[in-house]
Amino acid sequence: MQVLIVDDDAALREALCDTLELQGHQCAAVANGREALNHLRRSKRPCVILLDLMMPQMNGWEFRETQLKNPQFADIPVIIITAHAIPVDNAETLAAAGYLGKPVHPERLLRAAADWCLPGASRSNGVTE
Amino acid sequence: MREQGRELLRPAWLKYGMAVAASALALLATAAFSSVLRAVPFLLGFVALFLAGWFGGGGPSFATTLLVAAGTLFLLRPAHAPVIGGPDDLLRLILFVGAGGLASLLQRQLWTSRKALLGALEESKRSRRSAEEAVVELARFAAIVESSNDAIIGKNLDGAVTAWNAAAERLFGYKAEEMIGQQISKLMTEGHKNDMREILGRIGRGERVEHFETERLRKDGRLVQVSLSVSPVKDATGRVIGAAKIARDISERKRLEIERERLLHDAERAIEIRDAFLSVAGHEFRTPLAALSLTLHNWGMRARTENDPRTVERVQKGQQQVERLVRLTEDLLDIGRISSGHLELRREPTDLASLVRDVAERLCESASRSGARMEIEASGPVLGEWDRSRLDQVVTNLLSNAVKFGPGQPIYLSVQRDNGDAELTVRDLGIGIAAADQERIFERFERAVSERSYAGIGLGLWITRQLVSAHGGTISVESEPGRGSTFRVRLPAQAV
Numbered sequence: 001m002q003v004l005i006v007d008d009d010a011a012l013r014e015a016l017c018d019t020l021e022l023q024g025h026q027c028a029a030v031a032n033g034r035e036a037l038n039h040l041r042r043s044k045r046p047c048v049i050l051l052d053l054m055m056p057q058m059n060g061w062e063f064r065e066t067q068l069k070n071p072q073f074a075d076i077p078v079i080i081i082t083a084h085a086i087p088v089d090n091a092e093t094l095a096a097a098g099y100l101g102k103p104v105h106p107e108r109l110l111r112a113a114a115d116w117c118l119p120g121a122s123r124s125n126g127v128t129e
Numbered sequence: 130m131r132e133q134g135r136e137l138l139r140p141a142w143l144k145y146g147m148a149v150a151a152s153a154l155a156l157l158a159t160a161a162f163s164s165v166l167r168a169v170p171f172l173l174g175f176v177a178l179f180l181a182g183w184f185g186g187g188g189p190s191f192a193t194t195l196l197v198a199a200g201t202l203f204l205l206r207p208a209h210a211p212v213i214g215g216p217d218d219l220l221r222l223i224l225f226v227g228a229g230g231l232a233s234l235l236q237r238q239l240w241t242s243r244k245a246l247l248g249a250l251e252e253s254k255r256s257r258r259s260a261e262e263a264v265v266e267l268a269r270f271a272a273i274v275e276s277s278n279d280a281i282i283g284k285n286l287d288g289a290v291t292a293w294n295a296a297a298e299r300l301f302g303y304k305a306e307e308m309i310g311q312q313i314s315k316l317m318t319e320g321h322k323n324d325m326r327e328i329l330g331r332i333g334r335g336e337r338v339e340h341f342e343t344e345r346l347r348k349d350g351r352l353v354q355v356s357l358s359v360s361p362v363k364d365a366t367g368r369v370i371g372a373a374k375i376a377r378d379i380s381e382r383k384r385l386e387i388e389r390e391r392l393l394h395d396a397e398r399a400i401e402i403r404d405a406f407l408s409v410a411g412h413e414f415r416t417p418l419a420a421l422s423l424t425l426h427n428w429g430m431r432a433r434t435e436n437d438p439r440t441v442e443r444v445q446k447g448q449q450q451v452e453r454l455v456r457l458t459e460d461l462l463d464i465g466r467i468s469s470g471h472l473e474l475r476r477e478p479t480d481l482a483s484l485v486r487d488v489a490e491r492l493c494e495s496a497s498r499s500g501a502r503m504e505i506e507a508s509g510p511v512l513g514e515w516d517r518s519r520l521d522q523v524v525t526n527l528l529s530n531a532v533k534f535g536p537g538q539p540i541y542l543s544v545q546r547d548n549g550d551a552e553l554t555v556r557d558l559g560i561g562i563a564a565a566d567q568e569r570i571f572e573r574f575e576r577a578v579s580e581r582s583y584a585g586i587g588l589g590l591w592i593t594r595q596l597v598s599a600h601g602g603t604i605s606v607e608s609e610p611g612r613g614s615t616f617r618v619r620l621p622a623q624a625v
Contacts, residue, residue, distance in 0.1 A: 016423060
């Protein structure tokens, strides 16, 4: 099962994937919402999407709006990664499964991945900081 | 002039005494010269009553008449009494009394007229004196008006100028001869033409207008800011006939007020910009810090797998520095949160005693590096509804300060319940704080020590106090330079 990282900061994308892969997760990383949609159309379905909000071309809110309109991807859980205060603006339209604040704590990141991606994981556990 | 009318003021006893004396003399002389005066027996009596009348007026004159008549009748013996002889003599006596009475009446009239005349004279003297005094007083007032630094202007109810002092000349640029008789509206700008109607309306009702701030037009076309005080001027019957206006130049004051407002606005704007900058910067720091922190974490994980303790140790030191950076960033972000009132507490049941033990354990390493030893006094759990992470920040700040300013010295912590409140004290034996600095250290960006000796940006205690206040609590300090400091935090157990 793969975790999809959507963040415009390359160093953070790389570090997040590295952390997850060290614990045995598979990881894919893209730089904005548009790339994320392309990835979803072309590649296999991720178990969870870690989504940054402020990104060029297509931001997190726009991605989420498009994702929720598409019946194929609408039910993929999304955890928001934000440098800003939680709850974020327009939290209700995001309908996120959880939030992770920056700087991301490795243990919380791994717990979120475990909650959604390990076989037999309970999907009811939201992660909120 | 001064002698005039003095006889009118003689006392009665003197005037009547004179009448008695004149009567006695007349009677004696008549007795002595009775043979000569047989034909005109009351001649000397007449002389006496005229003299008494001249000296004392109608009353003494008539008294003399009666005294001479009675004396002639009863005192003089027949040999010396020329009138007592027969009915002719009695007729003479009656004629004498009648003529004497008439003469006395005339005297009385004369004296009354003289008195009235004298009174009128006195009155005219008095009024001349008060007129002279009034002129002097007027001159004094005129001097005061002329030397006033405030413009003093008189005007009638039609708005025509009736008085214009030197300060008015200076303030408005018009000379008195240019303004007397002219309309005061000459000084008014378009926007303030209604001022005069309002002021004159109030004056007409007999009211005063005080410190009315407005602007006026000078002769040279410049505007001048003035404060006006206007009082009604009334005639003797109390009717309002005009107004006296005092105008003070407040241009400088207004300029300073505007300048002060501008500076205040600039200062507030600068603080807003600073807080906004700190907020943006703080958020921007979070992403690279996240990448750095995860990278170090991953590096440490690999070193552990590869069994490389030296790398693990180095990575741990790196992670400690990242944590410091994270804390500093959070402090900067707290400025914005607290200043804008967006600090939100997430209250939950919290044991302050165990929280203090956790923080002490976390800081144990840096404390022992500096040679400090911590002693915690807490008999049991001290529970309350508090924001755990914010209280952690409070304890961390106080304990870090104790380690920083009292290296190599013991630090005493105590947590106890006191009258329903929780009380935390942190006592160090460090450098201490001078009395003058003890309030200042809780302010933003304030430090009691030189930045050349101790690192820090002066936010810790400010944030600490804000967090304690947000919980409804208080923080205080007792300290003496060279003998250490005791910080005392009191927290209500329940949200207030």
